[in-house]
Each structure stands twice: as structure tokens, then as C-alpha cells.
Amino acid sequence: MSLFYFLTFVALLSALGVVFAKNPMHSVLFLVLTFFAISGHYLLLNAQFLAAVNIIVYAGAIMVLFLFVVMFLNLNADTEPNKSALAKVAGAIAGGLLLLVLIAALRNVNPTGADLNTFDSQIGMVNRLGLVLYQQYLLPFELASVLFLVAMVGSVMLGKREVGERHF
Secondary structure, eight states: OHHHHHHHHHHHHHHHHHHHOSSHHHHHHHHHHHHHHHHHHHHHTTOHHHHHHIIIIIIIIIHHHHHHHHHHHTTTSOOOOOOOHHHHHHHHHHHHHHHHHHHHHHTTOOOOOOOGGGOOTTTTSHHHHHHIIIIISHHHHHHHHHHHHHHHHHHHHHHOOOTTOOOO
8 A cells, every 4th residue: 555655646746747847858757757657556456568558658659759849849948938927827717727627527426445356357467458449449449540540640741841842
């Protein structure tokens, strides 16, 4: 139980680091730490495959893309003008309204513990996950793959230079 609290503390602290870091590179590194803490939670839930996929896909591939975008856009340059007081007030109001909506949505939730009498140790394993993914959720899985393919083709087309275009 203490490992759960430690991982929760690390995940929350690093998530706050993502939001409040001034340097975008530090924000990306805090996000990697958050992914590792979430993978630790997956391990505690006996979902070893999801923990491995979370580390390989999110902490590996997706974070490389984030770092590429940060370096490509040069977000370290201090070119952002000072935000007006109206924008800060609007952001605070929007955040407060989101908090109120979350509280209203979760006020009647009664969390329950796992029933140890019907516990199945194979729940987080690869074969069970594959059966559920490819039997019950085949259409959403295929639609997500088509969406990723379209996004990849779109990013290649946006990054492709025209024949006569030159950048100095």
C-alpha cells in the first residue's frame, strides 16, 4: 500500500511539474516521469502488458515526437508577450468551472474495492487483452488505426516542401 502512495505522490508531483515548468524541455521530462509512475500503477494492478506498452509507446515514441515538436518550434525563445489580466481571469474562471463540473459529475460515485473471491489473475495478461481488443472492440480499434494513418499522412504532407521553395 505504501508503494501505491509513493507512486501517486510521484505522479501528482511530476504532473504539476509538467504544468508549471517554465522550460518546455523540463515539462517534457516531467511528463516522462509521470508516465513511469503510471506504469508503476499498472504493475500494481497486475497489468504488466499495459505497463510495458505505456513505457515503450508513451515514454519512448510519443515523447520523442514531443521533443521534436519542442525543438522544431523553438519554444525556449522568450517571444511570448505578457498575457493580459483579462486572459488570466478568463483562464481562472474556465479552470474553476471545469473543477465544478468534475465535482458535480463525481459526487455520487461510490468507489468499491475488488472482490477477492472472484479475482482472476489473468486479467492484465496479453492473451486476455488481445481477446477483448480484437473481439469486443474491433471496430474502434480499426477506426483509431485509420485515424493515426490519416494523421501520419497529413503530417508528412505538411512537412513536405514544394519544388521551388527555399528556406534560408
